[in-house]
Amino acid sequence: MAIFVDRDTRLVVQGITGRDGSFHTQQMMEYGTRVVAGVTPGKGGQSFDGGAAGSVPIFDSMDTAVRETGANTAVIYVPPAFAADAVMEAAEAGITFIVAITEGIPVLDMTRVYPYVKERGARLLGPNCPGALSPGRAKVGIMPGQIVREGNVGVVSRSGTLTYEVVYQLTQAGIGQSTCVGIGGDPIIGTNFIDCLEAFEADPETAAVVMIGEIGGTDEQEAAAYVKQSLSKPVVGFIAGQTAPPGRRMGHAGAIISGSAGTAEEKMQSFEDNAIQVMKRPSDVVELIRGVL
Amino acid sequence: MNIHEYQAKEIFRRHGMPVPPGDIATTPDRAGELARTYGGSVVVKAQVHAGGRGKAGGVKLAKSADEARSHAEKILGMEIKGLTVEKVLVTPTEDIASEAYVGVIVDRSSKRPVFMVSREGGIDIEEVAATNPEAIRRLTVDPRYGLLPFQAYWLAASLYDDVKQQRAAAKIMGQLYEAFIASGASLAEINPLITTPSGEVKAIDAKMNIDDNELFRRKDVEALRDTSSEPPSEIKAREASLTYIKLDGSIGAVVNGAGLAMATMDLIKFYGGEPANFLDIGGSSNPEKVVNALDIITSDPNVTVILFNIFGGITRCDDVANGIVTATGQMEMKVPLVIRLTGTNEEEGVRILEEAGFSASTSMDDVVKRAVEQAQ
Numbered sequence: 115m116a117i118f119v120d121r122d123t124r125l126v127v128q129g130i131t132g133r134d135g136s137f138h139t140q141q142m143m144e145y146g147t148r149v150v151a152g153v154t155p156g157k158g159g160q161s162f163d164g165g166a167a168g169s170v171p172i173f174d175s176m177d178t179a180v181r182e183t184g185a186n187t188a189v190i191y192v193p194p195a196f197a198a199d200a201v202m203e204a205a206e207a208g209i210t211f212i213v214a215i216t217e218g219i220p221v222l223d224m225t226r227v228y229p230y231v232k233e234r235g236a237r238l239l240g241p242n243c244p245g246a247l248s249p250g251r252a253k254v255g256i257m258p259g260q261i262v263r264e265g266n267v268g269v270v271s272r273s274g275t276l277t278y279e280v281v282y283q284l285t286q287a288g289i290g291q292s293t294c295v296g297i298g299g300d301p302i303i304g305t306n307f308i309d310c311l312e313a314f315e316a317d318p319e320t321a322a323v324v325m326i327g328e329i330g331g332t333d334e335q336e337a338a339a340y341v342k343q344s345l346s347k348p349v350v351g352f353i354a355g356q357t358a359p360p361g362r363r364m365g366h367a368g369a370i371i372s373g374s375a376g377t378a379e380e381k382m383q384s385f386e387d388n389a390i391q392v393m394k395r396p397s398d399v400v401e402l403i404r405g406v407l
Numbered sequence: 408m409n410i411h412e413y414q415a416k417e418i419f420r421r422h423g424m425p426v427p428p429g430d431i432a433t434t435p436d437r438a439g440e441l442a443r444t445y446g447g448s449v450v451v452k453a454q455v456h457a458g459g460r461g462k463a464g465g466v467k468l469a470k471s472a473d474e475a476r477s478h479a480e481k482i483l484g485m486e487i488k489g490l491t492v493e494k495v496l497v498t499p500t501e502d503i504a505s506e507a508y509v510g511v512i513v514d515r516s517s518k519r520p521v522f523m524v525s526r527e528g529g530i531d532i533e534e535v536a537a538t539n540p541e542a543i544r545r546l547t548v549d550p551r552y553g554l555l556p557f558q559a560y561w562l563a564a565s566l567y568d569d570v571k572q573q574r575a576a577a578k579i580m581g582q583l584y585e586a587f588i589a590s591g592a593s594l595a596e597i598n599p600l601i602t603t604p605s606g607e608v609k610a611i612d613a614k615m616n617i618d619d620n621e622l623f624r625r626k627d628v629e630a631l632r633d634t635s636s637e638p639p640s641e642i643k644a645r646e647a648s649l650t651y652i653k654l655d656g657s658i659g660a661v662v663n664g665a666g667l668a669m670a671t672m673d674l675i676k677f678y679g680g681e682p683a684n685f686l687d688i689g690g691s692s693n694p695e696k697v698v699n700a701l702d703i704i705t706s707d708p709n710v711t712v713i714l715f716n717i718f719g720g721i722t723r724c725d726d727v728a729n730g731i732v733t734a735t736g737q738m739e740m741k742v743p744l745v746i747r748l749t750g751t752n753e754e755e756g757v758r759i760l761e762e763a764g765f766s767a768s769t770s771m772d773d774v775v776k777r778a779v780e781q782a783q
Contacts, residue, residue: 134721194620220591220620221513225550228518244720256690258720258750273666274690275718278750279771282718299665301593302518328666331515354669357654357676358685365650365665365687367620368515373533378673395674397772 116248116293117268117313117320118211118239119147119187123252126151126185126209128192128200130162130172134215135191138256142189143167145253151179176207187211189245189254194218197241198227205234212304213254214241221367224302231304238304242366244274244296257281257294265290267403268314270307271326272299272333272366276354279396280326287400289407292320299328299366307337315345322348322406324399325390329355330369330376335384342388348406351385352393353378408617409456410631413496415595415613422586424579425609429498438479441497442472451478452496456636457488458531465492468500493635501611506599507566508532509580511587513594513618514547520587522546522554522580524562528599554584567602575608576600590628591621640703647699649688656681657782659704659713659742661697663688663722671716674771680779683710690721697730698737705738712743714778716771719750726752728759728767735763743781747774 125142129135130152143149143164151171152162158174173179176188188204190197190213197216204212212231219241231238239246245255249262261278263285271277274296281294295310297303307325314320323345327334334353341349356378358364360371371377385392391402416426428445431454432438442449453465460466465487469475475497485492506528514521525543527535535542544565548554556577563576579600587595596614603609622629634642644651650665654672658680662668665687672682684704688696704713717727727748735744746767748756757767768774 195624218620218623220624221593221618222520222550222588222591222621225513225519229549229551256721261750271666273664275662275664275720275722276666276670278718278720279667279670282749301513301515326666328669333515336516352670354666354673357672357682358669359652359654362652362685363619364652364669364685367618369665369669395677395772396670 115317115319116251117310117317118246118293118295119248119252119254121251123187123254124148124150124183124185125187125189125254126153126176126179126183128153128176128188128190128204130154130170131157132191136162138191139170140164140167141259142253145259147252147254150183150185153179176203176209180207180209185209187213187254189213189215191215194220198223201227201238202230205231205236210236211239212236213239213243213245214304215243215245215255217242219300221301224300228302228304239295240298240303242300243298243303244277246293246295248293249291255296257296261285262294263290265292266319266321267291268317268320268323269294269326270310270314270323271296272328272368273326273354276326276396280324280352280399283397283399284403289400289403292317299368301331301368306333308340311337311340311345315347320347322350322403324403325349325351327351327353327381328366328369329353329358329364329371329378329381332376334381338384338388338390341390349390350393350399350402350406351390352396352399353381353385408619408622408632410615410617411454411456411494411633412452412613413454414631415615418586418590418615419582419610419613422582422589424582424586425607426613427498427501427609427611429496431494432479432497433483433494435476435480435483438495438497439472439476442469442475445497445499447471448500449475449497450500451475451482452498453482453485453487453492454494454496455487455490455492457490460487463487490636501601501609502604504602504604506601508535508598509583509600510594510596510598511583517547520548520550520584522548522562524566526566532598548584554581556581566600569606571606572602572608579608579610590615591618591625592616593618640706644686644703647696649686649696649700649703651703652685653707654682654684655709656683657709657711658778659683659707659710660716661686661688661700661704661713662716663690663718667716667718671714671771671775674775675779678776678779680782683707688722694726694730694733697727698734701734702738705740705742710742712745712778712781714774715744715746715748716774717748717750719748719752723752724748724750724756725759728756731765732759732763745774745778745781747771
């Protein structure tokens, strides 16, 4: 099984002709993801040449792309000014899983996008996220395919490269992953930790979960309470930003300690209070996961 | 991005809100002149991006132009939470009958704008939230419809019993919401919203934070940025599209990705060192970014060692290696570099570095330990 993306993923790439979009389309195709369509307004009728990995038809709109190809998943590489519209276009076209890679979407745009997507029954991952990768099955987004390995550990994180670091440690130790999910570093995101934990709980191929959080907000604390209440699978956790000064935005728009709320200490404490083993450093993941598997 | 009180007040005025007059002075003489035009009785308020200005002595009442001048003399140049006061706002004093709090923020859990109002105004709202949470009333706005008139009345009625004041406050709620949306704010606050003995409702303080992601489409708001209140190194970093935050330690860090950058700082601390900065070179593969990053970090005199922690994904290790070689060729390096390169094009990156006489590790723990040793 795995969660969110799998062998039945039929992917459409929004912004396929852009610099990032074309580079990552190639990478996703080489990984074996079924990329069935691309969308760039004005370039309908052309096709994306993925070399040995094949070619992908390009459409002017999501509506046509979905109708012609039966795509069920979308990944968005369009610039921040147009990204909110791209997400809503995907939801309106009937896509059920939408991954927004774009960084820098105004938060007020997201306050309108979120209910729009939800009312159409779709799930949004991100924005400002690296996507989702189910090793050996499908890669949607920008996570490097060479650092993962098939296995039974679910990984969910607010970060990009820190996720790679942890996944790489696991892979080097011979511990594989069911799905690696980056939920994104923005204050308003479509899928939170609890959504991913729920999905991992329901996935028979996931035996344990690694949860990587950071300062800012209360998503980790709420997830910790959820773990204690509803999760039968063991969870180990990490929080980045123990040395972050309050009131400063640490790169991610959502990584900010407001007043005295959202500190790393508070989050690590809530992990400990809810039976989540806390990693003191990223490399601790191997020992802790071995201990619970 | 933070903007100053006087700038937020200007935005409020443009949206029709009752905000008393006021103007900025950068010299004591100008503050005295302004006080005279307002009739002598004024408040002199430090304009810095820090809370707790009053407690720090940055807000003073004056009864005459001379007193305003001497207050301004003390406040200008004063340091509040490490920031030097370069400007004061001079505004006429108001007679106050009651003080309330009104704020609107983007709420992360409900994913919507949320109003918070309280009859307990003029004080730290976080403190009220902690000690007396029932004193705060919250209202969630559906951004697709905006603040509806009945919602504005509900908010106003939770602050005032007098019908006229409720009407006046409801109008202010609507105007505040408009200002919030039109400026791309993440927070807009009136603290306090006062009533005068004659029954008028007025906003005598204003605070707004702007979502940085909005600035590309709001040049008028971007123009309000006060670079004099930022460290020059952070301004330079922003112009080079780097995210840099200066800290007090001795280990400079260059990292790709915000989460990994924070985790690197934490690991420095874990092994007994102190990070000198947060620096995220972002996801792009531009060697120029590495040159700029090194330039910024080496200008911090506290830095005794520079640590690179690069996990190549979109960022390519060979680009970073080229950046390091270019930068060290251009500038004289007075401190050692400790480098970790893993991921996309790792072998090529390591080869480039070795040819230039550097060594690179693939383990994050190893390089951080080495950096901490070398910093001592």
